[in-house]
Amino acid sequence: MSEPFWKTAISKVEPNKILVRGYNLMDLVGKYNYAGLTYLLWRGELPSTNQSRMMDALLAACLEHSLNAPSVDAARFVASCGVPLQSAVSAGVAAIGDWHGGAIEQAAKILQEGITNLKGTNQSIEQTAINILKEHSERRERVPGYGHPTHTSDPRTKKLLEIADQTNIRGRHVELAVSIETLTEKFFHKHLILNVDGCIAAIISDMGFDWRMGKGFFIVSRTPGLIAHAYEQMYSEKPYKAAEWNEITYTGPPEKRVAD
């Protein structure tokens, strides 16, 4: 028998009823917050109070980073072109790539593999951290989730680790992530801070999330900011934002003649 064309395990809509992962969504709204219901949507089970609180902080901590983010810059150019709000937000979301929020999934993968490989061995978390750093430095690759172009101590990391402590969510993945940070200087000749991507990666790993869901956190987190920027561009700025012709450095060949 062939597969149904439209199929999902996420939710079921029928007249006057919306089930999410088996629960009537309207029984949950008001009891669980948006972040907690996002947990249900993504994990298939209801969160504890601590899990809801942690989810909320994860989504709130990187709400906004001004124009100092390619997604926001892209969204503002699009928003200046006479398009509806969602078009600018859509372009901003398209920018949440491997180098902009994407370190969450890369770091979560490394941390999860590190902790998985520890099982049944006598190896310490510190030794695992050393192995990860060694591999990356030998391949001359950055460890995803470490270092930041603007911050020398990422304020979001500090706050999220605090809440991970308060909610008893902090576990071995966070321990590994922090251990890597401590040792970065040995391998990369300068201290590389655990940035917000790496911190989210560690916490969602301790919460049991699949690393491939990593970008989802960053997308939800940044969407309200993208909306705020699109709105500001559309209603407080002049239309048609673009680089001026005389501020663009041309690096191509000098003018050539076309043969007749």
Next chain:
Amino acid sequence: MSEPFWKTAISKVEPNKILVRGYNLMDLVGKYNYAGLTYLLWRGELPSTNQSRMMDALLAACLEHSLNAPSVDAARFVASCGVPLQSAVSAGVAAIGDWHGGAIEQAAKILQEGITNLKGTNQSIEQTAINILKEHSERRERVPGYGHPTHTSDPRTKKLLEIADQTNIRGRHVELAVSIETLTEKFFHKHLILNVDGCIAAIISDMGFDWRMGKGFFIVSRTPGLIAHAYEQMYSEKPYKAAEWNEITYTGPPEKRVAD
């Protein structure tokens, strides 16, 4: 003097500090929830506890509507093509148009104009409702925010009105929206329910939001669901979802010969 190229009133990033609308974001995370901080981002001021609670419910109530939504359908086709998660979400956001969530801004505009025009007159809210219905039925246009293809009573409307009552946010815009619903049958020969778009429109109007921010609520609300569907499509379904050639009805001209 020329305007600076990069300029915003939303936030300020400097090393180790992120100000949102003047507040240090890290002083707020944990005290305010994601929905409350979205309020700050969009409005420029901190929400009260009731406003935070209402924001959270507004964002939670339409988190998910299964494949019975063009944005989700679009996202799943894109997700089936060997692309990163954010590409599918981006395509889904692009679908949040005038006929898919867009009724929030259209309805909010009508409700806000209706209430504004009442000021300094003796006209009742009911009379305003009648005027709005009359104008639309004479132009043979639907009133945005009323009627639903699937639900005969929108479960989200009921829940959101409950919370608007509990938080003392319910005001004249909600009153007008409900009054219109009551009278729809007179003008359109069938009862048209106040749907979730119309309900959100009324509540955010009572909260003082600019109607042009309407789509923002729907976009944030649906993003976690778009992510869940993109993830399910990518990791639980076969690649390359497409209509089969023999299930497509061709309505064009019969085969023609090309002259030599």
Next chain:
Amino acid sequence: MSEPFWKTAISKVEPNKILVRGYNLMDLVGKYNYAGLTYLLWRGELPSTNQSRMMDALLAACLEHSLNAPSVDAARFVASCGVPLQSAVSAGVAAIGDWHGGAIEQAAKILQEGITNLKGTNQSIEQTAINILKEHSERRERVPGYGHPTHTSDPRTKKLLEIADQTNIRGRHVELAVSIETLTEKFFHKHLILNVDGCIAAIISDMGFDWRMGKGFFIVSRTPGLIAHAYEQMYSEKPYKAAEWNEITYTGPPEKRVAD
């Protein structure tokens, strides 16, 4: 009977055969160029040699405008984020809005209405031009398709009008468009050139295109340039292009304290 869910008059695919508007596409490739086949796709009939030539020039003339275009700027920010090529192009296409290429459809609508209203009257084209200019200047609106932020004489307009002459496609819509240009100074106190958007609008109107297809020309025309820029950004530039925090002018409120 209900409508089929998947339905189109554009083309028909069956094993080993692709019909476009009734023609076997493979009978046409090599005989007709890409631009001519685009005409077939959009119009439903095969173009004449002159129509193919004109189509090709319309698509070629605005292939590229460097970073002096919001679509290209947006595409480059997205391309810098570690995403596949198509994501950057997709974001660039999303920027082809009412103020970036969109003047083609707005201008074509005005020109087509102008010429349609002339039918059966004794009114001259010049008088129609005057009416259009008068209406816009009274509403203090720009006439779409006139003026350019960079060019004082749009080189693309000159070239396209030349080819419209050579192909005998130049007709009353072009006449009206040129007449408007001649008279702009009278109504707007400075000469506003017929820009490439206005020129394409006039020519496609003389070719019989629906004005609502206007943006299609600009989208196809700019796509190769968007691809070139995405490629250059991805493979010749550093990752993560973003405005630096200290080059962003913050115009929001000064730092505030959060009450405990």
Next chain:
Amino acid sequence: MSEPFWKTAISKVEPNKILVRGYNLMDLVGKYNYAGLTYLLWRGELPSTNQSRMMDALLAACLEHSLNAPSVDAARFVASCGVPLQSAVSAGVAAIGDWHGGAIEQAAKILQEGITNLKGTNQSIEQTAINILKEHSERRERVPGYGHPTHTSDPRTKKLLEIADQTNIRGRHVELAVSIETLTEKFFHKHLILNVDGCIAAIISDMGFDWRMGKGFFIVSRTPGLIAHAYEQMYSEKPYKAAEWNEITYTGPPEKRVAD
């Protein structure tokens, strides 16, 4: 000295002049076709007549494939939502991923590595084909560019190879691609046809294109079709295309009660 923020080697805009790769674009329009100028944009040099002709055929051959393509399906859902034309096209372009047109770059990479590795050896093209097939079958991976879900003989491949012969562009990469096709049955127990992706990959490799430009061909090729479908959906179909709730198979858990 720091790098300029806006920088490109592709083109230079100044008032009344647009240089592309050093040539005044307006000297070229009319002499070179759109496809030939796309070659200039992407390669940095003017094409020969044969190269222009080949480019044109490459872009024309996969103009359209009806709703039997995820990009078109996605575009139509988006187009049904009350959005501008470019939003639907943008979503369609976002779907040109690794499994939808993306085989061009994967196949071109394999073919180019195969031919590069041949240099200075006595190995035959057939032996290279065997090596490629062997590697893939041992890893239980498909060879990109071979096989098609709808066509048993891809009509576009036949036509493009014909034109590659006529233009003397057919070379060792095409030879290798055809050799692989001939041998597929030995390694995969059924004949896998050289599909249009594989064929384009081979031809652009013989033309000297970087394999990473592969998706560019498919994007340009499909854009006019995406526009035609968006237009048809917007102006000939009902708004809000979505899967009906009762046609969606729910595979999640049965309804659960929420504990009070």
